[in-house]
Amino acid sequence: MNPPSPSPVSIHHMLHLWLFLFPVLCVAQTNITVGSSLTAANGNSSWLSPSREFAFGFRSLSNGNNAKDERLFLLSIWYNKIPSETVVWFANGDRPAPENSKLALTSNLGLVLTDPQGEELWKSENILGDVSRAIFNDTGNFVIFDSKSEKLWESFKDPRDTLLPSQTLGKNKLLFSRRSEEIFSRGKFQLRMLDSGDLVLNTINLLSNYANDAYSITQPAGDSNGSASSGKELVFSDSGSLFVSKENGGEVYLSQEKVPLASDFYLRVTLDFDGVLTQYYHPRNSSTDGSWSILWTQPENICSAVVSQGGIGVCGYNSICTLGEHNRPNYEEKQNHGSAEDIYTIVELKNTGFPPYNYAQLGPFSEDECRNSCLHDCMCAVAVHVDGTICKKKGLPLSNGIFQPKFNWKAMIKVPKSDLPLTPTNDSKFPIPGLKAKEKNPRTWILAGSLLLGTSVFVNILFIGASTLGFCVIYRKKPEKLNPRENLVETNLRCFTYQELFKATDGFKEELGRGAFGIVYKGLK
Incomplete structure (x- = not known):
């Protein structure tokens, strides 16, 4: 017997039920209303731009072995129509979202990301006014509006490491690099538009926002120092040209390379994790399995551009930087891969300093913050914590250390674990953490004493004399061999x-x- 065919009423009800259950996550939405939300879960959980070229939502993070970790998610914007699904903006790089975390568009705070326990992981900052709606447009910009259609927040004004066509970077705004290709926490490179109108690339001291000296500078005003000819903002035009617009209307282009047609190619400018500012292009035709190509890079040689007092290259004194294809740095790491804690240890010297040069002075900084800042900064050889509040970071070569009992100093020397002495040293001034001197076996002395007491006085005199003579001859002919690693902490040389x-x-x-x-x-x- 065949099952009864559904009646028109039941079909109508089923259609309504299907529309209700169908996930709005897959619908290309232009307008997002207050109360709309996304949940971090396996599979696509995103809002799409009208052309479906960009997606805004959750992506699984890499576990570090080129595989996805389905339990941690990144709230991000990415290209939706190319195989690589390249990320161009992200919110919670330093705080990955666990599975079942929720993003909601609220009326008072805008976008709010919370974990399954309700703890806030990220929110759109500086929302002044009541949120009415949001729009995700085809430029890749997510915009929040109030009831008068005034912009309250937009992703283009809160950039990460990438600029898209039609995006600008105003004064006192910046791009920051990722930690690595697959790790989205904040890296150590910045592209900043200074209040002076200059555009600079610089490194920072991680665990702080302290900016080191610039390794690339674009000065629109040149040597004139005139306000009319100074830079106003960095512009990535719709056609794909990147330039600094001047206050007087002039333009200073960062590259003279011919840009491919924006109608045929996706274009982006990214401050990569290795500190190289790069313009990329990719064919729009989704049927081609193309990859991103490089149009230009800045600086031309990152290895010679980023030079610190502590060493050469983008990794500082503990690596060698050589230039590879497309001006990208290749690294020949001197240590095994792993975290900073796996590779280095800190040796502490109380009441000790290394004046006078500091390449960075941070404060107020606790002792733990100072230690961790040096540990994770490959340009740091020594951090001196002064008066419990100031952290002075130093690179190689070091000056002579000064010991002053009356000064509240603590020098924290970063030492590769592979360079620690294989056997403990007897130097009490420079103890190595976790190592203890080997205790002498008391049974040896007991046995020697028993033999001496059990023989005659004359034999003992002959034995002592012969032993003394032999000792002098041996040590005069064989100079003491010093283990170069035993003096590592004293010299901190490589x-x-x-x-x-x-x-x-x-x-x-x-x-x-x-x-x-x-x-x-x-x-x-």
Whole structure:
């Protein structure tokens, strides 16, 4: 017997039920009303722009092994029609959202992201007024409006590491890099539009916002210092040109490369995790499995551009930076991969300082903040915590250390664990954490004493005399061999292998001079 066909009434009810249950997450929405929400879960959970070229929502984060971790999510905007689904904006890079976290558009705070327990992970800042609705448009910009259609917040004014066509970067605004390609927490590079009108690239001291000296500068005013010719904002035009617009209407372009047609290619400018500002282009045709191509980069040589007192290259004194394809840095890490805590340890010296040069002075900073800042900053060799509030960070080469009992100083020296002594040292001034001196076996002394007491006085005299003579002869003929690693904490110098020196000097090719300590050769970066 065939089942009864549904009546028109039941079809009508089923249609309403289906529309109610159908997830609005997959609908290309232009207007998002107050009360709308997204939930972090497996599969797509996003709002789409009208053309469906951009998506706004949750994406699974990488677990660090080029695989997705389905339990942690990133609230982000990405290209929806290309295989790579490249992320161009993200909210919670430093605080990944657990599964079942919720994003809601609220009337008083705008966008609010909370975890399953209701704890706030992120929100749209500086919302002044009552939220009426939001729009996600085809430029990739998410905009929140009030009832008078005035903008309260937009993702274009709260950028991360990427600019899209029609986006601008005003004075005192910045882009910041990611920690790595797959780790979206804040990295150590910035692109800043200064209040002076200059556009600069600089590194920062992680765990703080302290900006180091710029390694690339665009000065629209040149040497004139005139307010009319100074920079106003950085503009990424609809056609894909990137330039600094001047107060007097002039323009200073960052590149003279011919830009592909925006109608045929997606365009973006990204401050990559390695500190290189790059303009990319990608074919719009979704049927082609193309990849992002590089139009131009700045600076041309990041390895020579980022130079600190503590070393050369974007990773500081503990790595070698060489330039690869498309001006991207290649790293030859001297340590095994792992976290800073896995690679380094901190040796503390009380009442000790290393005047006079600091490449960064941070404060107010607690001792733990100072220690962690140096530990995670590859340009930092020593951090000195002063008077319980100031953190002075120093790179190599260090000056002579000063010990002053009356000063409230604590020097925290970062030492690679692989360079720690293989055997404990007896130097009480520089103890190595976690290492204890090997105790002498008391049974040896008991046995020696018993033998001496059990023999005659004459034999004992002969034995002691022979032992003393032999001791002097042996130690005069065999100078003490010093383990170079035992003095590592005192000198904080790095040892180089012959192969490294051979490579750095191009086979000892160019001799610069000779002195009392030997021959000096020209080294290559």
